[in-house]
Amino acid sequence: MIELKSSELTCSFNTAQKVLSGKWSLMIIFHLMNGPIRFNELLRKFDGLTHASLTKQLRQLENFRLIHREVYNQVPPKVEYSLTDLGKKLYPTIIGLTDWGSEYIEHCKITEASWPR
Amino acid sequence: MIELKSSELTCSFNTAQKVLSGKWSLMIIFHLMNGPIRFNELLRKFDGLTHASLTKQLRQLENFRLIHREVYNQVPPKVEYSLTDLGKKLYPTIIGLTDWGSEYIEHCKITEASWPR
DNA sequence: CAGTATCCACACTGATACTG
DNA sequence: CAGTATCAGTGTGGATACTG
Numbered sequence: 001m002i003e004l005k006s007s008e009l010t011c012s013f014n015t016a017q018k019v020l021s022g023k024w025s026l027m028i029i030f031h032l033m034n035g036p037i038r039f040n041e042l043l044r045k046f047d048g049l050t051h052a053s054l055t056k057q058l059r060q061l062e063n064f065r066l067i068h069r070e071v072y073n074q075v076p077p078k079v080e081y082s083l084t085d086l087g088k089k090l091y092p093t094i095i096g097l098t099d100w101g102s103e104y105i106e107h108c109k110i111t112e113a114s115w116p117r
Numbered sequence: 118m119i120e121l122k123s124s125e126l127t128c129s130f131n132t133a134q135k136v137l138s139g140k141w142s143l144m145i146i147f148h149l150m151n152g153p154i155r156f157n158e159l160l161r162k163f164d165g166l167t168h169a170s171l172t173k174q175l176r177q178l179e180n181f182r183l184i185h186r187e188v189y190n191q192v193p194p195k196v197e198y199s200l201t202d203l204g205k206k207l208y209p210t211i212i213g214l215t216d217w218g219s220e221y222i223e224h225c226k227i228t229e230a231s232w233p234r
Numbered sequence: 235c236a237g238t239a240t241c242c243a244c245a246c247t248g249a250t251a252c253t254g
Numbered sequence: 255c256a257g258t259a260t261c262a263g264t265g266t267g268g269a270t271a272c273t274g
C-alpha cells in the first residue's frame with residue numbers, strides 16, 4: 001500500500017501538468033517530433049489555431065525548455081523550432097496519452113455512451 | 118515521415134486532455150489506484166483542496182467514466198469512489214508523467230536553471 | 235515570413251454558507 | 255458524512271490589427 005500525502009507528489013505532477021496545460025502544447029510537441037520545423041509550416045498543421053496563439057504557446061514551451069528556437073538572420077526571416085532533449089523524453093508519454101484517448105473513444109462507442117465534450 | 122493534419126489527432130488528444138485538465142484530476146486518479154476510498158479519506162490526502170472543489174472534480178471524472186461512485190444507504194452516509202477499467206488503464210501514463218516531471222526537475226537543478234512556476 | 239500589442243469572453247478555482 | 259448553491263477573482267485562448 002502506498003500512503004502518500006499529495007505534497008510529496010505535487011511537484012512532479014505539477015511540472016508535468018504545466019506542460020500539458022496549454023491547449024495545443026501536446027500537439028505542438030507531437031509535430032516537432034519529426035525534426036525542426038518553421039513557424040508557418042507548423043501553423044499549417046493546425047485547424048483553428050491562430051498566428052498569435054501559436055506564438056504564445058511556443059514562447060511558453062520555450063520557457064519550459066522543451067523546445068528550442070533558432071533564428072536565422074535572413075530576409076525574409078526564418079525561424080525554426082525543434083525539441084530539446086527534455087522535450088524528446090516526453091515522446092512515450094504523449095504516445096501513451098494518445099493511445100489511451102483512442103481506447104477511450106472506442107470504449108464509448110462500444111458501450112454506446114456519448115462522451116462528454 | 119508522418120504527415121498529419123491535426124484534425125486526425127485532435128480527437129484522441131482532446132479526450133486525453135479533458136482528463137488532465139482538472140487541476141487535481143491526475144492526483145485523484147493516482148490516489149484511487151490503491152482501491153476504493155471514501156470522500157473524506159480522499160480529501161485528507163490533499164493540501165489546499167476544498168470540499169467543494171473535490172466534489173466538482175469527482176463529478177467530472179465520473180462523467181468521463183473514469184471513476185465509479187458507490188453510495189451506501191446508511192446513516193451517516195457513506196460514499197466510496199473507485200476506478201473503472203478505463204481509469205485503471207491510465208496508470209502507466211500517469212506514472213510516466215510523474216517520472217518525466219521528476220526528471221525535468223532534476224535537469225533544472227543540474228543546469229542550475231530555475232523552472233517556470 | 236514571423237512576429238508583437240491589445241482586448242475581451244469564458245471557464246475554472248476556490249471561498250463561503252447551507253442541507254439531508 | 256457527504257454533499258449542493260452561489261459568487262467573485264484569475265488566467266488563458268482567440269480575434270483583430272499593426273510591424274520589421
